Amino acid sequence: xxxxxxxELRRIVDGAIFLPEDLGxxxxxxxxxxxxxxxxxxxxxxxxxxxxxxxxxxxxxxxIPLAVRGGGHSHAGFGTADDAAVLDLRxxxxxxxxxxxxxxxxxxxxxxxxxxxxxQAHHLAVTGADAPQVGVGGALLGGGFGWLHRLAGLTCDxxxxxxxxxxxxxxxxxxxxxxxxxxxxxxxxxxxxxxVTRTRFRLHPVRELVGGTLLYxxxxxxxxLTRYQELCDSAPDELALRVTLTTAPTAGHIPAELxxxxxxxxxxxxxxPPGRLETLKREFRMCGPAAVDTVRPLTYAQLQQPPYRQPxxxxxxxxxxxxxxLDEQTIDVLLAVAEGAPSPQTMLQVQHLGGAIxxxxxxxTAFSFRHATHLVACNVLAVRDATSIPxxxxxxxxxxxxxxxxxxxxxxxxxxxGEPAEELRAAYAPVTYRRLAQIKxxxxxxxxxxxxVNIAVS
Ligand SMILES: Cc1cc2nc3c(=O)[nH]c(=O)nc-3n(C[C@H](O)[C@H](O)[C@H](O)COP(=O)(O)OP(=O)(O)OC[C@H]3O[C@@H](n4cnc5c(N)ncnc54)[C@H](O)[C@@H]3O)c2cc1C
Numbered sequence: 001x002x003x004x005x006x007x008e009l010r011r012i013v014d015g016a017i018f019l020p021e022d023l024g025x026x027x028x029x030x031x032x033x034x035x036x037x038x039x040x041x042x043x044x045x046x047x048x049x050x051x052x053x054x055x056x057x058x059x060x061x062x063x064i065p066l067a068v069r070g071g072g073h074s075h076a077g078f079g080t081a082d083d084a085a086v087l088d089l090r091x092x093x094x095x096x097x098x099x100x101x102x103x104x105x106x107x108x109x110x111x112x113x114x115x116x117x118x119x120q121a122h123h124l125a126v127t128g129a130d131a132p133q134v135g136v137g138g139a140l141l142g143g144g145f146g147w148l149h150r151l152a153g154l155t156c157d158x159x160x161x162x163x164x165x166x167x168x169x170x171x172x173x174x175x176x177x178x179x180x181x182x183x184x185x186x187x188x189x190x191x192x193x194x195x196v197t198r199t200r201f202r203l204h205p206v207r208e209l210v211g212g213t214l215l216y217x218x219x220x221x222x223x224x225l226t227r228y229q230e231l232c233d234s235a236p237d238e239l240a241l242r243v244t245l246t247t248a249p250t251a252g253h254i255p256a257e258l259x260x261x262x263x264x265x266x267x268x269x270x271x272x273p274p275g276r277l278e279t280l281k282r283e284f285r286m287c288g289p290a291a292v293d294t295v296r297p298l299t300y301a302q303l304q305q306p307p308y309r310q311p312x313x314x315x316x317x318x319x320x321x322x323x324x325x326l327d328e329q330t331i332d333v334l335l336a337v338a339e340g341a342p343s344p345q346t347m348l349q350v351q352h353l354g355g356a357i358x359x360x361x362x363x364x365t366a367f368s369f370r371h372a373t374h375l376v377a378c379n380v381l382a383v384r385d386a387t388s389i390p391x392x393x394x395x396x397x398x399x400x401x402x403x404x405x406x407x408x409x410x411x412x413x414x415x416x417x418g419e420p421a422e423e424l425r426a427a428y429a430p431v432t433y434r435r436l437a438q439i440k441x442x443x444x445x446x447x448x449x450x451x452x453v454n455i456a457v458s
Pocket of ligand 1: 143
């Protein structure tokens with residue numbers, strides 16, 4: 001970029017602009033995944049929607065691709081890119097709740113921690129990621145799973161409208177009535193279509209709940225997964241279950257013989273009075289006594305702070321896919337994959353889907369796996385300085401094995417960015433992909449927004 005172009009950028013944008021020679025550039029080019037080390041041309045932190053429009057127009061005019069960053073938590077590091085412009089939306093992160101109409105308005109850079117705090121103050125909530133720094137924008141655009149998804153659907157299922165700055169710099173509102181095709185695409189189609197600067201969501205009442213984790217030694221894996229599947233077969237919408245194959249933490253409340261050892265945890269939440277979960281816990285007794293049992297009455301905000309999650313930046317890679325009912329053979333495959341994990345932070349997680357997710361039709365939103373029973377995420381994570389641990393080779397091996405048993409995938413929000421194009425295409429049903437390609441051609445024909453599960457212009 002020339003000095004003249006640079007001074008024009010600084011003149012038209014009120015927010016901060018960071019260039020490679022600026023103090024702070026190394027900080028702002030970073031994203032959550034510590035394996036991502038990219039050098040953008042500049043990082044802009046818009047103060048206003050007008051700033052967003054200015055950066056979009058500036059980049060589009062010069063043919064500079066634009067990476068849009070919400071919470072910066074995609075494994076693929078889509079929120080930063082070499083030789084591109086970065087639009088970091090963190091200053092547009094306000095959250096406002098209307099408790100009377102049970103609605104919320106959030107800025108394009110809002111994160112789930114802020115949303116949960118604001119909505120729970122009124123005993124309301126919307127399905128969202130269970131990590132406070134994850135962006136609402138990214139989660140929404142890929143679909144959005146969370147503890148509430150069986151009761152309230154995906155994050156995108158509660159979207160009422162969104163303001164979007166498109167590639168030509170127009171600010172439009174997408175809703176069922178206005179720009180309906182764009183509104184359809186925003187619900188699962190990823191960040192392909194523009195910069196989402198404001199969202200309005202329907203909220204759901206969430207008051208009483210019981211939740212927590214049962215932790216078992218690794219040897220119980222097969223019987224826990226079998227019981228999990230049996231319970232999923234008849235679970236009401238109010239019940240959310242997930243099983244994680246991982247390494248037990250070394251915290252004081254973990255029995256000494258289990259600390260740092262392979263283990264299997266059953267996360268559960270029952271929305272409603274406590275009695276229901278007591279029954280459920282009894283069901284798991286046939287797997288033997290849990291080494292740790294944290295199940296108790298909780299607030300939704302407490303449920304959203306997972307006890308064993310490591311805060312801060314991590315090295316990350318992953319593979320994800322959607323599954324039908326788990327049979328015996330599939331259970332053995334999942335156990336074998338998890339057993340080979342190269343790092344103690346690795347998690348192979350199986351989440352129960354269905355419920356409200358499955359009650360919308362395949363063509364209602366761009367999200368393509370409403371018929372799936374489980375989401376399986378093989379997330380290989382490692383602390384930042386564990387640079388000798390080969391994450392990608394495990395992910396690729398896991399993908400090769402798991403693929404023979406899956407229904408399809410990947411999940412848009414769990415890609416690692418290294419997948420070949422045809423693999424990413426499988427994130428959508430063919431008919432959905434064709435519709436997305438047409439919408440991409442209408443709203444971003446030059447592919448300004450390409451740091452995502454990129455839809456090829458038709
Ligand atoms: C610790 C952790 C926990 C997670 N938990 C869950 C979970 O419970 N459920 C779940 O579904 N997913 C979960 N995820 C995955 C998460 O939803 C995705 O990684 C998501 O893409 C992150 O969004 P972000 O805005 O933080 O990321 P970013 O990297 O900033 O953005 C991701 C993508 O979305 C686009 N984007 C983001 N905001 C906007 C915007 N406002 N306008 C236009 N494009 C935008 C970006 O351009 C990029 O393509 C988790 C991830 C991590 C690391």
